[in-house]
Amino acid sequence: xxxxxxxxxxxxxxxxxxxxxxxxxxxxxxxxxxxxxxxxxxxxxxxxxxxxxxxxxxxxxxxxxxxxxxxxxxxxxxxxxxxxxxxxxxxxxxxxxxxxxxxxxxxxxxxxxxxxxxxxxxxxxxxxxxxxxxxxxxxxxxxxxxxxxxxxxxxxxxxxxxxxxxxxxxxxxxxxxxxxxxxxxxxxxxxxxxxxxxxxxxxxxxxxxxxxxxxxxxxxxxxxxxxxxxxxxxxxxxxxxxxxxxxxxxxxxxxxxxxxxxxxxxxxxxxxxxxxxxxxxxxxxxxxxxxxxxxxxxxxxxxxxxxxxxxxxxxxx
Amino acid sequence: xxxxxxxxxxxxxxxxxxxxxxxxxxxxxxxxxxxxxxxxxxxxxxxxxxxxxxxxxxxxxxxxxxxxxxxxxxxxxxxxxxxxxxxxxxxxxxxxxxxxxxxxxxxxxxxxxxxxxxxxxxxxxxxxxxxxxxxxxxxxxxxxxxxxxxxxxxxxxxxxxxxxxxxxxxxxxxxxxxxxxxxxxxxxxxxxxxxxxxxxxxxxxxxxxxxxxxxxxxxxxxxxxxxxxxxxxxxxxxxxxxxxxxxxxxxxxxxxxxxxxxxxxxxxxxxxxxxxxxxxxxxxxxxxxxxxxxxxxxxxxxxxxxxxxxxxxxxxxxxxxxxxxxxxxxxxxxxxxxxxxxxxxxxxxxxxxxxxxxxxxxxxxxxxxxxxxxxxxxxxxxxxxxxxxxxxxxxxxxxxxxxxxxxxxxxxxxxxxxxx
Numbered sequence: 001x002x003x004x005x006x007x008x009x010x011x012x013x014x015x016x017x018x019x020x021x022x023x024x025x026x027x028x029x030x031x032x033x034x035x036x037x038x039x040x041x042x043x044x045x046x047x048x049x050x051x052x053x054x055x056x057x058x059x060x061x062x063x064x065x066x067x068x069x070x071x072x073x074x075x076x077x078x079x080x081x082x083x084x085x086x087x088x089x090x091x092x093x094x095x096x097x098x099x100x101x102x103x104x105x106x107x108x109x110x111x112x113x114x115x116x117x118x119x120x121x122x123x124x125x126x127x128x129x130x131x132x133x134x135x136x137x138x139x140x141x142x143x144x145x146x147x148x149x150x151x152x153x154x155x156x157x158x159x160x161x162x163x164x165x166x167x168x169x170x171x172x173x174x175x176x177x178x179x180x181x182x183x184x185x186x187x188x189x190x191x192x193x194x195x196x197x198x199x200x201x202x203x204x205x206x207x208x209x210x211x212x213x214x215x216x217x218x219x220x221x222x223x224x225x226x227x228x229x230x231x232x233x234x235x236x237x238x239x240x241x242x243x244x245x246x247x248x249x250x251x252x253x254x255x256x257x258x259x260x261x262x263x264x265x266x267x268x269x270x271x272x273x274x275x276x277x278x279x280x281x282x283x284x285x286x287x288x289x290x291x292x293x294x295x296x297x298x299x300x301x302x303x304x305x306x307x308x309x310x311x312x313x314x315x316x317x
Numbered sequence: 318x319x320x321x322x323x324x325x326x327x328x329x330x331x332x333x334x335x336x337x338x339x340x341x342x343x344x345x346x347x348x349x350x351x352x353x354x355x356x357x358x359x360x361x362x363x364x365x366x367x368x369x370x371x372x373x374x375x376x377x378x379x380x381x382x383x384x385x386x387x388x389x390x391x392x393x394x395x396x397x398x399x400x401x402x403x404x405x406x407x408x409x410x411x412x413x414x415x416x417x418x419x420x421x422x423x424x425x426x427x428x429x430x431x432x433x434x435x436x437x438x439x440x441x442x443x444x445x446x447x448x449x450x451x452x453x454x455x456x457x458x459x460x461x462x463x464x465x466x467x468x469x470x471x472x473x474x475x476x477x478x479x480x481x482x483x484x485x486x487x488x489x490x491x492x493x494x495x496x497x498x499x500x501x502x503x504x505x506x507x508x509x510x511x512x513x514x515x516x517x518x519x520x521x522x523x524x525x526x527x528x529x530x531x532x533x534x535x536x537x538x539x540x541x542x543x544x545x546x547x548x549x550x551x552x553x554x555x556x557x558x559x560x561x562x563x564x565x566x567x568x569x570x571x572x573x574x575x576x577x578x579x580x581x582x583x584x585x586x587x588x589x590x591x592x593x594x595x596x597x598x599x600x601x602x603x604x605x606x607x608x609x610x611x612x613x614x615x616x617x618x619x620x621x622x623x624x625x626x627x628x629x630x631x632x633x634x635x636x637x638x639x640x641x642x643x644x645x646x647x648x649x650x651x652x653x654x655x656x657x658x659x660x661x662x663x664x665x666x667x668x669x670x671x672x673x674x675x676x677x678x679x680x681x682x683x684x685x686x687x688x689x690x691x692x693x694x695x696x697x698x699x700x701x702x703x704x705x706x707x708x709x710x711x712x713x714x715x716x717x718x719x720x721x722x723x724x725x726x727x728x729x730x731x732x733x734x735x736x737x
Contacts, residue, residue: 026434030427126516126545135516135546137448139477147459224426226451228518230546231422271416271424272431278417279375 006254010166013257018159021152029151033223035264036158040216042244042256043165048209049242050251051178052202053185054103058095058114059241061121062210063217064232066091068125070218071138071227080143084218091214092207099206103199106188115235122233137228140221154223158216162257165212169253172208181205185251247289249296258297366402366411366675368393368665369432369441369462371453376420380572380602381445381468384654389413389442391645392662395631402666405673414438418449425449429456429464439675440465442661443482445654447471447518454482461677463684467661468654470619471522475701481677483684484703485661485696486619486653489522492709493530496617499711499723500565500591501534503732507591511540511563513554513578520569523595527567539563544574551578555585565591572602579610590734591615598714599653608717613735615713615722620656620693624710624727628692630666632659635692650719660693 020032041059048056066087073083098117105113125132132138143150172178180201183191192198221227240263248259266285270278289297370389373382393413396402401410414436418425425444432438433456441457443450443466450469457464458481466474466484470492475484501507510531514524521543528538539561542554555578558566566589568578575594582588592614597603599618604611622639632638638659642651651659664687669675672683688697697705711723713732720730 027431030430034423034427123545134543135521136471136473136518137451139451142455150459220423224423224452225455226422226448228422228448230517231448234421236421271428276374276417279419 007170010254010257013261014159014163018155021148021155026147026151029155031264031268033151033155033158035261036155036162037216037220038241038244038260038264039162039257040158040165040212041241042248042260043162043169044209044211044213045241045245046169046209046250046253046256047172047181047205048202050245050256051172051181051185052205053251054202054206055107055111055242056114056206056209057111057235057238057242058098058102058117059209059213060233060235060238061114061118062091062095062213063220063237064118064125064227064229065094065121066214066217067221067227067232068132068138068217069214071140071221072131074140074222075138080222084215084222087218088211088215091217092211095210096203096207099203100199103202103206115238118233118235118238122229125233126229132229135229137226138221140225140227142225143222150223154219157219161212161216161219166253166257168208169256173253177201177204182251243286243290245296247286247293247296249298252296252298255296255298262297364407364409366404366409366440366669367436367438368411368413369429369436369438370413370415371418371425371428371432371441371444371449372415373420373445373449374417378420378445378571380600381654382417382420384652385442385445385467385658386415387645388642388655388659389415389662391641392631392659395641396666399631402669404669404675409669409675413442418444420446420449422449422452426452426456429453433457433460433462438462439677440665440680442467442658443469447474450474450482451477454479457481461681463677463681465661465665465684467658469519471518472701472703473518473522475703479702481681482702483687483698485664485693486657487704487707487709489519489526490530491707492617492619493523493527494533495709495723496593496615496711497527497530497534497536500593500615500732501536503722504564504591504734507536507564509537509539509561509563510565510567511558511561511589512538512542513540513551513558513566513568514543515548515570515574516543516545517570520571520574520595523569524567527569536565544570548574549577551581552585555581555587559585559587563589565589565593567593567595568597569595571596572600572606575603576606579607579614583610588735591732592735593617596653598712598719601650601652604714604717604719611714612716613714613733615711615732617709617711618653619709620653620660621710621712621719621721621727622651622656623721623729624694626692626694627690628660628663629689630663632663632692638692656693660691660696663691663693664689664696 017032020029045059048054069087069090070083073086102113126134180196183196184198188198244259244263245256247263249255270281274281372386373379393411397410401408416428418428432441441462441464443453443464445468447469450466451474454464458479463481469484470486470489472488512524512528514521528541531538540558575597594614595616598614598616624635626635667689668683668687672679685698695707699705708724710721712719712721715733721728722732
């Protein structure tokens with residue numbers, strides 16, 4: 001559920017991101033693209049991880065798969081935008097098929113299973129050399145535009161994706177699907193007994209969590225011009241996404257956006273200013289945020305933080 | 318919870334207090350973004366030549382990234398102490414702008430973009446990995462900033478038509494032909510070769526071109542396979558290789574892969590008269606990590622410090638670089654990564670004055686016509702932007718230290734055959 005205030009804030013945020021090319025250099029624009037891309041990933045993850053409460057680590061499998069489907073299609077002469085659509089469809093179908101098997105697992109077992117999906121995808125892509133180029137990776141035809149135009153174009157693409165996934169999040173949270181997913185998160189057996197088709201609902205949520213991640217992957221591939229199995233299926237990336245959602249507030253509509261933005265910006269600040277200690281500092285920040293803000297930035301209460309620092313436990317969240 | 322229908326639960330997310338939290342969150346992100354825009358210093362004084370260096374200081378390629386960093390710093394210090402580089406009648410100090418790209422592709426692109434736009438570097442020294450070189454080079458090309466790769470050996474990196482990407486080590490093809498020829502000459506009984514390669518740009522292309530060179534030289538390739546990045550167990554490959562009974566085992570990969578492979582060969586009792594590992598003994602981690610087991614392993618490399626080349630600029634001979642390096646590293650020997658990256662920077666001392674300007678296009682044109690001698694060996698940039706063929710050293714670990722077998726002018730020993 002999202003209020004008018006939330007919606008206005010999101011609109012302002014979109015405007016801020018969309019206008020970066022007007023008042024900042026391309027490095028900032030690139031950061032804005034990364035923020036939008038990670039927002040797409042985090043908002044997508046929210047369907048399965050936030051609403052449904054299934055800790056999926058498969059996000060990067062969809063991302064990498066989308067990147068590869070898009071890249072292979074483009075190399076075979078499919079126009080760029082059509083290649084992205086193709087990637088969306090293939091990844092969606094893959095997630096639906098996979099979901100019906102994988103979602104029989106619960107809790108930790110599901111988490112491990114979803115990590116295995118990433119590994120299997122990486123190995124298949126890396127071994128299927130005739131199609132994917134294996135460890136050599138793939139070069140994708142680059143857009144021969146000026147750097148400014150390329151940056152603006154991909155910023156708009158990622159922003160549009162972000163708005164679509166955001167709207168879907170808002171829609172699902174109001175719809176009976178969102179209600180059903182929430183029931184599944186609270187008690188799956190009970191949800192089943194009151195007549196919710198839990199399998200169907202979970203598969204829908206899982207597919208939604210994959211669809212636009214696939215598109216984002218394909219767009220990313222067109223943007224950077226080179227992909228390889230190690231980077232496209234990086235475990236680090238798949239862990240980042242849930243952290244972003246938790247940072248912002250899982251199961252809310254605006255949380256993933258705030259989480260993704262804060263995470264990317266924090267990362268950038270630490271990277272550019274602390275060459276040797278950036279990872280340690282970022283790690284400490286994450287530990288701090290998760291420990292003191294268990295509900296995410298959306299539920300910050302400074303009184304509670306203060307109480308905790310003093311050793312007194314605040315009222316339960 | 319955000320998606321409940323009751324009024325009460327809606328309030329818990331976006332009620333008064335929550336709205337405050339929300340505002341704080343959005344405000345925080347916006348403020349931080351503004352901080353990024355405002356707080357980063359603009360490029361320093363005009364006079365400095367800025368060279369961007371996305372380095373892999375953490376992650377899988379950290380060892381190699383640190384080697385690059387060490388040599389970059391040595392060079393900048395030395396050049397600045399000597400008065401900088403003269404371009405168009407004016408002396409310029411040099412500055413290396415370093416970032417850690419975490420051995421992560423997207424971040425390499427992000428940092429290259431930062432270097433090109435925010436730091437306005439004149440040149441980018443490419444990251445270690447061949448794939449990451451492609452990503453950084455693509456960004457460089459967009460901004461017309463030349464990118465120099467000092468350790469990317471795979472020709473595929475230079476076949477993308479990027480006019481702004483240059484490489485200073487020689488194509489893998491030459492190196493493998495030399496090795497095959499040398500081994501056939503020194504060990505006439507060599508007939509059967511088993512090849513195991515890491516499925517990654519550079520090691521893979523080494524494995525493939527060795528297979529071709531071996532076939533061309535009339536050897537029989539009895540085993541030829543690739544293992545994927547991150548493989549923690551080579552025992553099934555080793556068992557298959559043992560069944561194939563090769564005279565020569567050739568394995569490619571980076572230090573950690575090869576240390577593991579050598580140990581598992583020992584565990585499974587797999588031996589052959591000749592064992593070659595690339596990069597293996599070319600990196601000191603290999604000999605240090607394996608101790609006695611490293612003995613007898615041969616390798617090809619791009620550079621060895623016992624070579625005697627005449628150079629230019631701050632390092633006029635190989636010996637002068639070696640001496641400086643020992644002082645900087647606390648007595649440890651340099652390997653080819655140090656040599657190749659030092660050589661690439663040395664090259665700039667000749668290229669930049671010849672370019673006559675710090676404009677990206679001028680530097681690119683000057684780089685494309687480079688044909689010089691450095692302490693690292695000759696650098697002669699070819700059509701595709703890569704250094705042309707030259708004699709590359711073959712080395713072997715003998716009694717714990719690295720001995721040069723080839724070329725004869727710098728050889729310090731001859732091939733030892735391993736006992737079956």
